[in-house]
């Protein structure tokens with residue numbers, strides 16, 4: 001089976017340190033002999049961040065707007081083109097600081113309907129001093145957007161630790177914990193964090209392991225750190241949160257055989273409430289042609305389609321803390337039933 005391309009999304013407010021982290025990841029990938037490709041989204045018409053990245057790394061730019069609003073389809077297309085033309089081992093998307101990550105995830109999963117991708121847990125970089133200032137004012141669009149970016153993340157890098165006092169850092173840690181109790185939080189200067197790098201390397205090794213990396217590496221890291229945490233003196237300004245599962249999850253299922261349409265509809269109708277979005281392309285065993293299905297906020301829709309190029313049978317589920325294994329087991333059962341009939 002064709003290999004799934006791992007896709008990482010870096011979110012975080014303007015100037016928080018995303019490009020700084022991106023450069024470190026690129027270095028790591030190259031040292032491991034892997035070929036990275038980058039999608040950069042800048043609000044301006046010129047990609048200034050891109051200048052900081054190695055010239056030999058394939059890069060696609062989505063300029064002049066925020067991928068999450070104006071160019072969602074653009075993002076999907078760019079992603080597909082990048083995979084087709086460059087065959088990278090890993091893709092990293094650096095979103096503009098003004099983007100809402102949920103919308104970006106939605107754009108990316110469109111592409112996974114026709115290309116094998118392994119979407120990794122979302123990483124958000126937070127500028128400690130900026131967040132502190134906004135938190136003290138408690139208002140404005142920026143404040144709310146930063147909250148959204150924090151809430152969607154599975155991993156939070158509390159960057160620019162050097163620009164706040166240790167008391168402020170503790171206060172911010174508690175704040176992040178309240179806003180997103182599921183994410184692991186790592187304070188850092190210039191995004192340098194041993195734990196985040198270990199997670200990154202670990203998650204690369206887990207690529208292609210359909211869906212599981214969403215739950216695994218953070219847990220491993222946090223388990224390790226629980227032990228370290230206990231050994232830390234009580235005055236330690238930080239603790240790593242016990243993130244047993246990633247926060248916003250995506251489960252992608254590639255079908256090996258056409259399944260029964262009614263059984264599939266029944267499965268969709270019975271999805272847990274925590275799955276708030278699903279979509280896919282399917283061939284059914286009991287109908288002719290292919291269907292695009294969409295599910296949002298408990299309503300589903302099936303539309304007959306005629307893809308212009310080969311597209312796998314696939315379903316993508318997005319939600320918070322849902323049991324991916326349960327959905328996977330149900331889908332495998334449908335496939336088994338189809339084989340038996």
Ligand SMILES: Nc1nc2c(ncn2[C@@H]2O[C@H](COP(=O)(O)OP(=O)(O)OP(=O)(O)O)[C@@H](O)[C@H]2O)c(=O)[nH]1
Pocket residue numbers: 012013014015016017018019020021049096097159160161162163188189190191
């Ligand atoms: N003091 C301090 N400066 C940092 C730290 N991390 C990054 N910076 C600086 O902050 C500025 C912004 O960093 P970038 O990595 O470009 O941030 P970004 O999130 O990519 O910025 P946008 O693309 O504008 O959203 C740069 O001048 C960095 O050198 C840090 O931990 N401490």
